[in-house]
Amino acid sequence: MTPMLGELPAMDDDLATLGELNDDYLESVKMGDVDRFREILADDFLCSAADGSVLDKTQFLELTAGPRSLRYLGATDIRIRLFGDVAIIHAATTFTTMEGREGRGRYTDVWAKRDGVWRAVAAHVTRL
Numbered sequence: 671m672t673p674m675l676g677e678l679p680a681m682d683d684d685l686a687t688l689g690e691l692n693d694d695y696l697e698s699v700k701m702g703d704v705d706r707f708r709e710i711l712a713d714d715f716l717c718s719a720a721d722g723s724v725l726d727k728t729q730f731l732e733l734t735a736g737p738r739s740l741r742y743l744g745a746t747d748i749r750i751r752l753f754g755d756v757a758i759i760h761a762a763t764t765f766t767t768m769e770g771r772e773g774r775g776r777y778t779d780v781w782a783k784r785d786g787v788w789r790a791v792a793a794h795v796t797r798l
Contacts, residue, residue, distance in 0.1 A: 671748045682779065684757070684783070684788070685752060688752070688757050689748075689750060691699075691710055692745070692748065692750070692759050692779070694706055695710065696743055698710075699740065699743055701719045702734050702735065703737045706717075707730070708731065710719075710789060711731075711789065712782065712784070712789035712790060713726050714725070714727070715789075715792065715793075716792050716793075718792075718795065720795045720797040721773065726764075737748055739767055739768055740765050740766065741765060741766060741767065741768050742764075742766040745763050745772055745777075746764070747760075747761055748761040754783075755783040755784075756781060757781040757782075758778060758781075759780075759781065760776070760777075761775075761776065762775070762779050763777060773797055773798070774779070774797075775798055777795045777796070778794045779792070782798070
């Protein structure tokens with residue numbers, strides 16, 4: 671579908687907002703920022719974790735509130751795909767645990783624009 675005249679600035683705004691939210695999400699994972707996650711996660715959020723478990727928002731927040739596990743978390747190959755009021759973000763990660771172990775992985779996050787506000791509705795994390 672080709673955007674109509676006048677839709678491109680709105681699309682650019684959404685892409686910029688999603689880029690900032692992606693940065694916030696990563697920083698919140700690294701720092702264990704439960705308060706920020708409460709703001710950006712939808713109430714019906716689900717996360718498929720690297721260990722194969724599925725966490726709802728409450729469980730995800732409880733895990734996030736635990737002891738900090740990452741010293742470093744960075745993302746590359748970030749791809750934001752916009753489909754109207756739904757967006758999918760794919761990226762590769764590198765991380766260092768608090769114990770100094772280095773690793774890498776990938777994630778896919780799904781965002782939905784609800785009442786004009788972007789909220790994360792789903793996440794899938796893999797560790798390689």
